[in-house]
Amino acid sequence: MLIDGFFYAAVEAGIRKKNRLDLALIFSETPAEAAGVFTTSRVQAAPVVLGRKRLHDFGKAQAILINSGIANACTGEPGMIAALACSRLVADALKISENLVQVSSTGVIGEQLTVERFAVAIPGLVGSLEANSHGRVAKAMMTTDTVPKTASREVEIQGKKVRIFGMTKGAGMIMPNMATMLCYVMTDAAVTAGALQDMLLHAVDGSFNRITVDGDTSTNDTVLVLANGRAGNVAINSSDSEGGKALAAALGDLLLDLALQIVKDGEGATKLVTVRVVGAENDRDADAAARTIGNSALVKTAFFGEDANWGRIIAALGRSGIEIDPARVAIFFDDVQMVKNGLGQGTEAEKKATEVLKKKDFEVVVDLGMGTGQGHVYTSDFSIDYVKINADYRS
Amino acid sequence: MLIDGFFYAAVEAGIRKKNRLDLALIFSETPAEAAGVFTTSRVQAAPVVLGRKRLHDFGKAQAILINSGIANACTGEPGMIAALACSRLVADALKISENLVQVSSTGVIGEQLTVERFAVAIPGLVGSLEANSHGRVAKAMMTTDTVPKTASREVEIQGKKVRIFGMTKGAGMIMPNMATMLCYVMTDAAVTAGALQDMLLHAVDGSFNRITVDGDTSTNDTVLVLANGRAGNVAINSSDSEGGKALAAALGDLLLDLALQIVKDGEGATKLVTVRVVGAENDRDADAAARTIGNSALVKTAFFGEDANWGRIIAALGRSGIEIDPARVAIFFDDVQMVKNGLGQGTEAEKKATEVLKKKDFEVVVDLGMGTGQGHVYTSDFSIDYVKINADYRS
Numbered sequence: 019m020l021i022d023g024f025f026y027a028a029v030e031a032g033i034r035k036k037n038r039l040d041l042a043l044i045f046s047e048t049p050a051e052a053a054g055v056f057t058t059s060r061v062q063a064a065p066v067v068l069g070r071k072r073l074h075d076f077g078k079a080q081a082i083l084i085n086s087g088i089a090n091a092c093t094g095e096p097g098m099i100a101a102l103a104c105s106r107l108v109a110d111a112l113k114i115s116e117n118l119v120q121v122s123s124t125g126v127i128g129e130q131l132t133v134e135r136f137a138v139a140i141p142g143l144v145g146s147l148e149a150n151s152h153g154r155v156a157k158a159m160m161t162t163d164t165v166p167k168t169a170s171r172e173v174e175i176q177g178k179k180v181r182i183f184g185m186t187k188g189a190g191m192i193m194p195n196m197a198t199m200l201c202y203v204m205t206d207a208a209v210t211a212g213a214l215q216d217m218l219l220h221a222v223d224g225s226f227n228r229i230t231v232d233g234d235t236s237t238n239d240t241v242l243v244l245a246n247g248r249a250g251n252v253a254i255n256s257s258d259s260e261g262g263k264a265l266a267a268a269l270g271d272l273l274l275d276l277a278l279q280i281v282k283d284g285e286g287a288t289k290l291v292t293v294r295v296v297g298a299e300n301d302r303d304a305d306a307a308a309r310t311i312g313n314s315a316l317v318k319t320a321f322f323g324e325d326a327n328w329g330r331i332i333a334a335l336g337r338s339g340i341e342i343d344p345a346r347v348a349i350f351f352d353d354v355q356m357v358k359n360g361l362g363q364g365t366e367a368e369k370k371a372t373e374v375l376k377k378k379d380f381e382v383v384v385d386l387g388m389g390t391g392q393g394h395v396y397t398s399d400f401s402i403d404y405v406k407i408n409a410d411y412r413s
Numbered sequence: 414m415l416i417d418g419f420f421y422a423a424v425e426a427g428i429r430k431k432n433r434l435d436l437a438l439i440f441s442e443t444p445a446e447a448a449g450v451f452t453t454s455r456v457q458a459a460p461v462v463l464g465r466k467r468l469h470d471f472g473k474a475q476a477i478l479i480n481s482g483i484a485n486a487c488t489g490e491p492g493m494i495a496a497l498a499c500s501r502l503v504a505d506a507l508k509i510s511e512n513l514v515q516v517s518s519t520g521v522i523g524e525q526l527t528v529e530r531f532a533v534a535i536p537g538l539v540g541s542l543e544a545n546s547h548g549r550v551a552k553a554m555m556t557t558d559t560v561p562k563t564a565s566r567e568v569e570i571q572g573k574k575v576r577i578f579g580m581t582k583g584a585g586m587i588m589p590n591m592a593t594m595l596c597y598v599m600t601d602a603a604v605t606a607g608a609l610q611d612m613l614l615h616a617v618d619g620s621f622n623r624i625t626v627d628g629d630t631s632t633n634d635t636v637l638v639l640a641n642g643r644a645g646n647v648a649i650n651s652s653d654s655e656g657g658k659a660l661a662a663a664l665g666d667l668l669l670d671l672a673l674q675i676v677k678d679g680e681g682a683t684k685l686v687t688v689r690v691v692g693a694e695n696d697r698d699a700d701a702a703a704r705t706i707g708n709s710a711l712v713k714t715a716f717f718g719e720d721a722n723w724g725r726i727i728a729a730l731g732r733s734g735i736e737i738d739p740a741r742v743a744i745f746f747d748d749v750q751m752v753k754n755g756l757g758q759g760t761e762a763e764k765k766a767t768e769v770l771k772k773k774d775f776e777v778v779v780d781l782g783m784g785t786g787q788g789h790v791y792t793s794d795f796s797i798d799y800v801k802i803n804a805d806y807r808s
Contacts, residue, residue, distance in 0.1 A: 319800050319803035357523075
């Protein structure tokens with residue numbers, strides 16, 4: 019989707035390997051209101067540290083420089099110097115303030131960026147900015163992703179059409195709490211940075227924070243939203259206002275779309291499974307149970323094997339640490355009930371459930387029968403290709 | 414190892430499939446002092462519930478009936494009735510009190526045992542008890558295990574030779590906190606049940622509670638120790654006495670031997686890796702970090718790929734929730750330092766580390782540089798065969 023005032027470019031810069039798009043730029047003609055969320059890992063990549071500080075201090079951004087190949091994580095002071103140097107190169111080429119530049123890196127942890135490669139590539143990158151090159155950016159930020167991931171929404175706010183376009187990457191080290199999961203969203207909405215940040219936190223909680231591929235959280239996770247105000251709506255300054263609610267709903271919907279694209283393209287994934295826990299004592303218990311089930315290697319390999327092995331689901335539940343009464347547990351695969359009062363429902367139910375498991379996309383519902391707590395996660399299956407990809411990633 | 418007074422038998426009872434040893438019996442000529450630890454899962458198999466209660470009430474055991482094929486977990490009241498019926502059949506055939514019978518089951522969760530098969534098989538089982546059939550028992554309790562696992566120790570206590578023999582099984586659903594991990598230990602030591610229980614808790618903490626194959630804890634984990642007193646040592650009534658310490662040390666050593674046999678035979682495992690965290694603020698932090706690293710799918714697939722990918726180790730550390738300062742972290746593969754002050758030590762170190770990773774058995778040491786806390790776990794790698802085994806287990 020084209021959004022007035024945003025421009026995109028991507029080039030082959032040889033960041034770690036030759037002959038692949040690995041350096042991208044997103045540019046907003048005017049400084050945009052900006053909101054962002056970053057990894058909660060105690061180990062944070064240099065670009066995350068830098069980006070968080072700038073966003074906090076300025077609430078605005080005008081350019082995002084993204085490289086794949088090397089994550090610039092665990093790179094110490096040289097890594098921070100490199101991040102700063104790259105952002106300075108971009109600011110100079112664009113003739114904008116360095117403080118309005120966000121940098122993002124994804125790839126191998128522990129290797130240093132070679133700043134010369136950025137210095138050589140950035141003039142050409144800036145020179146090739148175009149309104150319709152967003153697809154190239156989505157490609158340039160891929161690592162083990164097999165497809166680029168974009169989504170767009172339109173929403174009417176106070177009689178004005180507002181456009182939202184987002185792109186994301188991520189296939190492994192995905193359990194964003196806030197993985198290297200990167201996501202950039204551009205909108206022409208007129209909205210303050212504060213209201214945008216509120217909406218973003220809420221939208222991330224319902225989307226990226228509910229997906230898991232491998233239970234590992236990255237050092238580089240980043241979601242950034244840039245709003246340039248070109249839609250001409252009366253500026254939204256609260257997520258609770260009518261316009262705020264409409265924008266928040268569209269943003270939430272867009273992020274969920276992007277998050278599910280990540281799970282579907284999870285390393286080696288063949289299934290998208292929603293694990294929904296209901297009837298827990300409280301929402302926190304439900305969430306903990308859904309996460310334990312959604313991250314269990316035994317549950318995920320059974321999904322890959324299309325085996326309605328509910329015993330592994332109930333075993334994961336048993337070790338999740340939450341309060342349960344096994345005699346009250348019910349388990350459904352889509353609308354097929356496999357377990358009632360903690361007991362399997364026999365061969366016929368299993369046959370039907372096996373049909374559900376053959377689908378690319380299904381839901382497992384666990385009803386604990388204890389209360390009204392609810393929670394869910396989106397997970398992928400655990401395949402032979404997952405192991406192949408990860409036994410080999412750096413080679 | 415033969416221990417005076419203990420007898421063993423195993424038969425093909427067709428518990429779930431034909432033509433495999435799947436029913437075993439351990440018999441002590443006289444009632445033995447007994448100690449046990451069982452799964453901490455909130456979902457506990459019927460034999461676990463029954464065995465724990467009997468051990469608590471009587472502190473003694475004389476027979477252990479073990480079946481593979483079906484776990485008798487999540488089987489509700491019919492499951493408990495089956496467990497009781499099986500134990501009664503054994504008690505009657507052996508002419509001993511039912512309260513001295515322990516039953517154990519391992520295999521698929523959620524299927525009911527067919528008691529008739531036990532009724533048909535138990536007379537032959539009892540009739541074939543022999544002092545040197547322990548190897549058949551170790552075989553009969555295997556599920557996805559590829560080899561039977563036994564170990565023995567001798568220790569001198571107050572001038573008397575004391576023998577300890579143990580056997581275990583387990584290859585998947587292994588993160589015993591206390592997996593289906595089953596372990597039986599027979600000794601001729603004279604020791605009270607109370608002292609034996611103290612020693613067992615300590616020994617399990619240093620062995621089975623430190624291993625992980627897949628991070629999943631079973632519904633059936635059980636370790637039982639039977640002591641018949643035939644060694645003729647002065648009865649040990651405290652784990653703190655001189656004799657108690659000697660027995661405790663031998664028991665700890667034996668259980669660690671058995672636990673490591675489980676990791677080496679972990680589903681699809683090709684490596685035994687000790688993950689040791691030192692320099693944490695406290696032991697609890699060190700343990701949490703070691704467990705997060707030892708259970709990370711990305712770390713374990715890198716081990717399989719023989720890739721010294723320390724970035725994944727440090728990423729796991731970052732999400733483990735403990736207090737760290739990335740700039741102080743050091744990582745060693747055996748004695749090769751890969752990371753110092755949070756930074757990679759270059760190509761030469763990586764080349765040497767890659768040689769370490771080619772070994773079947775190596776150690777990863779993470780030094781956090783924060784304090785004196787220590788912890789470790791024993792883990793396996795995550796291979797293509799792991800996924801194959803688990804995508805197919807029930808078929």
